[in-house]
Amino acid sequence: MPNTSYRRTHLQQLESEAMYVMREVAAQFERPVLLFSGGKDSIVLVHLARKAFYPGKIPFPLLHIDTGHNFPETLEFRDRLVEKIGAHLIVRYVQDSIDQGRVKEERGPYASRNALQTVTLLDAIEEFRFDAAIGGARRDEEKARAKERFFSHRDQFGQWDPKNQRPELWTLYNGRKGPGEHFRVFPLSNWTELDVWMYIKREGIELPSLYFAHRRQVVNRLGVWLAVSDIVQPLPGEEVAEKTVRFRTIGDMTCTGAVESNATTIDDIIMEVATARVTERGARADDKVSEAAMEDRKRQGYF
Amino acid sequence: MTIEQQPEIKTELETRAPATEVVELLRFSTAGSVDDGKSTLIGRLLYDTRQIFEDQLDDARRASQTRGDPSMELALLMDGLRAEREQGITIDVAYRYFATPKRKFIIADTPGHIQYTRNMVTGASTAELAVILVDARKGIVTQTKRHTFISTLLRIPHLVIAINKMDLVDYSQAVYERIMNEFNDFAAKLRVQDVVFIPISALHGDNVVHKSVNMPWYDGPTLLHYLETVNVGATRNLVDFRFPVQYVIRPNQDFRGFAGQIASGRIRSGEEVAVLPSGLTTRVKSIVTFDGELSEAVAGDSVVLTLEDEIDISRGDMIVRVHNLPQKANRLDALICWMDEEPLDPRRTYWLQHTTRTVKALISDVNYRIDVDTMHREQADTLRLNDIGRVQLTTTQPLFFDPYDKNRATGSFILIDPFTNRTVAGGMIRDMTRDVDELVEEERPSVTVRRPVSQNVVWESGALTREMRERLKGHKAAVLWFTGLSGSGKSTVAKALERRLFEMGVHTFFIDGDNLRHGLNGDLGFTPEDRAENIRRAAEVARLAFEHGNVVLASFISPYERDREFARSLIPAGRFFEVYVKCDVEVCKRRDPKGLYARALRGEIKNFTGVDAPYEEPRAPELVVETDLQSVDDIVETILQELVRVGIVPPSTEADA
Numbered sequence: 001m002p003n004t005s006y007r008r009t010h011l012q013q014l015e016s017e018a019m020y021v022m023r024e025v026a027a028q029f030e031r032p033v034l035l036f037s038g039g040k041d042s043i044v045l046v047h048l049a050r051k052a053f054y055p056g057k058i059p060f061p062l063l064h065i066d067t068g069h070n071f072p073e074t075l076e077f078r079d080r081l082v083e084k085i086g087a088h089l090i091v092r093y094v095q096d097s098i099d100q101g102r103v104k105e106e107r108g109p110y111a112s113r114n115a116l117q118t119v120t121l122l123d124a125i126e127e128f129r130f131d132a133a134i135g136g137a138r139r140d141e142e143k144a145r146a147k148e149r150f151f152s153h154r155d156q157f158g159q160w161d162p163k164n165q166r167p168e169l170w171t172l173y174n175g176r177k178g179p180g181e182h183f184r185v186f187p188l189s190n191w192t193e194l195d196v197w198m199y200i201k202r203e204g205i206e207l208p209s210l211y212f213a214h215r216r217q218v219v220n221r222l223g224v225w226l227a228v229s230d231i232v233q234p235l236p237g238e239e240v241a242e243k244t245v246r247f248r249t250i251g252d253m254t255c256t257g258a259v260e261s262n263a264t265t266i267d268d269i270i271m272e273v274a275t276a277r278v279t280e281r282g283a284r285a286d287d288k289v290s291e292a293a294m295e296d297r298k299r300q301g302y303f
Numbered sequence: 304m305t306i307e308q309q310p311e312i313k314t315e316l317e318t319r320a321p322a323t324e325v326v327e328l329l330r331f332s333t334a335g336s337v338d339d340g341k342s343t344l345i346g347r348l349l350y351d352t353r354q355i356f357e358d359q360l361d362d363a364r365r366a367s368q369t370r371g372d373p374s375m376e377l378a379l380l381m382d383g384l385r386a387e388r389e390q391g392i393t394i395d396v397a398y399r400y401f402a403t404p405k406r407k408f409i410i411a412d413t414p415g416h417i418q419y420t421r422n423m424v425t426g427a428s429t430a431e432l433a434v435i436l437v438d439a440r441k442g443i444v445t446q447t448k449r450h451t452f453i454s455t456l457l458r459i460p461h462l463v464i465a466i467n468k469m470d471l472v473d474y475s476q477a478v479y480e481r482i483m484n485e486f487n488d489f490a491a492k493l494r495v496q497d498v499v500f501i502p503i504s505a506l507h508g509d510n511v512v513h514k515s516v517n518m519p520w521y522d523g524p525t526l527l528h529y530l531e532t533v534n535v536g537a538t539r540n541l542v543d544f545r546f547p548v549q550y551v552i553r554p555n556q557d558f559r560g561f562a563g564q565i566a567s568g569r570i571r572s573g574e575e576v577a578v579l580p581s582g583l584t585t586r587v588k589s590i591v592t593f594d595g596e597l598s599e600a601v602a603g604d605s606v607v608l609t610l611e612d613e614i615d616i617s618r619g620d621m622i623v624r625v626h627n628l629p630q631k632a633n634r635l636d637a638l639i640c641w642m643d644e645e646p647l648d649p650r651r652t653y654w655l656q657h658t659t660r661t662v663k664a665l666i667s668d669v670n671y672r673i674d675v676d677t678m679h680r681e682q683a684d685t686l687r688l689n690d691i692g693r694v695q696l697t698t699t700q701p702l703f704f705d706p707y708d709k710n711r712a713t714g715s716f717i718l719i720d721p722f723t724n725r726t727v728a729g730g731m732i733r734d735m736t737r738d739v740d741e742l743v744e745e746e747r748p749s750v751t752v753r754r755p756v757s758q759n760v761v762w763e764s765g766a767l768t769r770e771m772r773e774r775l776k777g778h779k780a781a782v783l784w785f786t787g788l789s790g791s792g793k794s795t796v797a798k799a800l801e802r803r804l805f806e807m808g809v810h811t812f813f814i815d816g817d818n819l820r821h822g823l824n825g826d827l828g829f830t831p832e833d834r835a836e837n838i839r840r841a842a843e844v845a846r847l848a849f850e851h852g853n854v855v856l857a858s859f860i861s862p863y864e865r866d867r868e869f870a871r872s873l874i875p876a877g878r879f880f881e882v883y884v885k886c887d888v889e890v891c892k893r894r895d896p897k898g899l900y901a902r903a904l905r906g907e908i909k910n911f912t913g914v915d916a917p918y919e920e921p922r923a924p925e926l927v928v929e930t931d932l933q934s935v936d937d938i939v940e941t942i943l944q945e946l947v948r949v950g951i952v953p954p955s956t957e958a959d960a
Contacts, residue, residue: 005932006602007932009328012604013603015605020549020605023562023605051594053550053562054593055607056552056554139398139400146397167726168425169425169428170715171564172717174717174719174724176654176724190400192402195407
């Protein structure tokens, strides 16, 4: 680092802010957890957590809510990462929640387990008595998130009340809570999609191959290109096409759409993101249901 | 008109792709009344800088068609929550992001209704600049005053008064000027550091991103151009090293590191530090990061410090420089903004969270409430939601703090209700609570330099007073004391400033180490004693010139704080400006205009500041300028603005006339 200048770039400032928030979590809470989805944002979170506590290890476990509909690449990547950094991984399965009768599986060709994750997540939080769950959500993702706090209070039912959030001043984060309540903490609040990609490049962070352009069989459903797999099979009238695609976000195979792209390197992706005309969630079927779809899911305790 | 009907913007957009290179960051807040067009302005900024995506635009277009009001399109891009969308207004702080090839911007978008002072304070707390929307048809209204007052209260260094809806007043220059004058009249009572007025039409895009063809009389920057070029980092204190310990990292027996974000100042490995509250001193052994050890870290960096000696340190302790300590007190004088439905209860204790330390606090006295609309002080026993007032607090354990004016990070706190756990107030420390007795006792104890007075000499006051001379000259007298390392650019800055002042018709007097040591101080060397005598004589000369009504520019390395304090003690309060000319020592060595560093490094000169003699950084200089970061012209402009602001010299336009 040159010592002739005390200027810091925006990525350095965002990184420092995220590390500060992680350390506040470790200091203020007894049983924090990092929500790991296998997507790029949670991979960046893990990287930041390593940096925040270096040379120590990450002082909290990672929690993955497995819908059973994950891309196989996601799970392989997850296991490799956890082994490499020596983190403690907890996995809870939506299938278990279904088997226990906690949730009811949606039926039909447009069924998704996306909404069911919320119950499995809240159950896991209760099971381990986690008092802070660190997530990779960013305020630029969606309108309802623009007002989200770094430290977001959840009541005993895991619910978010947009009218009853604590003001956040300067960098003083208030993590005090009553019994049974918990916090969601979002260290990447001030990052944009482009920031995340630029940071991945700067730090040389490894990502699942799904993010890069590859040939894949896809089917167009409700305007979204879905990957053909055991879980997503073409319906009558739908045609399977082979295209060069990549994924801008990684979630459930049933609702994460691919975009046509030739971006095979981080630099290609950065150029693509910088000139994109559609938001990254624009390719997700779950946000399209109603104008306030995300807000509704957040109130119920979604990520 | 809908935004799509503007083809000239569409083509321009292609050249405005956001930066893919690393850039600077500017956080700013926006405030305006309900109908000032704030959401439209932000929508315009985002749209014209290509931050709006097709699917977002589709959503907004659908929603605005539902309402049958196409002019709402830009505003609807911004409104997040359903409740607001139904009311057509924003009710909470929302954060927006956009970037240009030059900068990334974080907007804290705060609502303007009467009951939401708390949101404005929240948004302002992290902002370096505030954009205040004024409706050109209405001019300065109560809410404009409130926004401005809160922005100055939170010490936002830059204000932009965006005079919107110019299209509805025929783009009239007279309207623009009337509003500007109205604002200046009202703001004269406030501590506004820097303000610009930009006439815009958010709806049509005039002077937002693109220069307006409708207002040829306006030759200032567009809003975006200003946002891209305004000096960032003005809220960052690079002088006073403060490191609140956040978390202790102890992976094994051999490693014990203290994690935290440097709140202000800088630190190098090897430097001597003190740990508060224990007061024990040691040295920084290393500055550890994931990417390797650093030789130096600066305000804003998240690092891990290890220390030479084993000292018991935990979260909430503060690591500081031995010769630059924060204040310590458990009785505080503060301004607070009450943010909870339940009013302040003077009989209850609250949690007070300050840096990484949380203590219990009692509000022992409410001095007054400030009416944010009139800025009048009103007597009050309590504070209610959205009230701002001055209070005295007593804490169970002492806090280590700096006044908020000097240091946002160590001068701010929040209060938490211990029962509801809600954040009930945000506060800014003015000082420790002082009683009259204490004030008398404390009068100037810091000046230890002996000031010899020759016997049988009576101070010759002369028949003419300084005030008479000042009236004749048309400006006030002052002493600007430039301190800094050799080669930092003190004399360069002072001489450039002197030329500007001269051109403005200001009477000046310049002295520096060289011209004094060639004559009056030719008998002195560079030992600490001789340096003290050198400064004593310089300060006395400065005082004589000051008493004759001059603006004195004194440029001396003056490495010791007590010597500078002596110089200060000769001049009345408010007339002495310690200007810390800061520059990295490595840069000074490279510049080495007189070849002195080279000689000192070869051992030919002893006691050379920055090589084998210390430089004590000013603790509380009136001004800090950085010659390795700013141009001489910018620095001169900054100092000049300060002199105008505090009323030493009149604004240059008047002086020219």
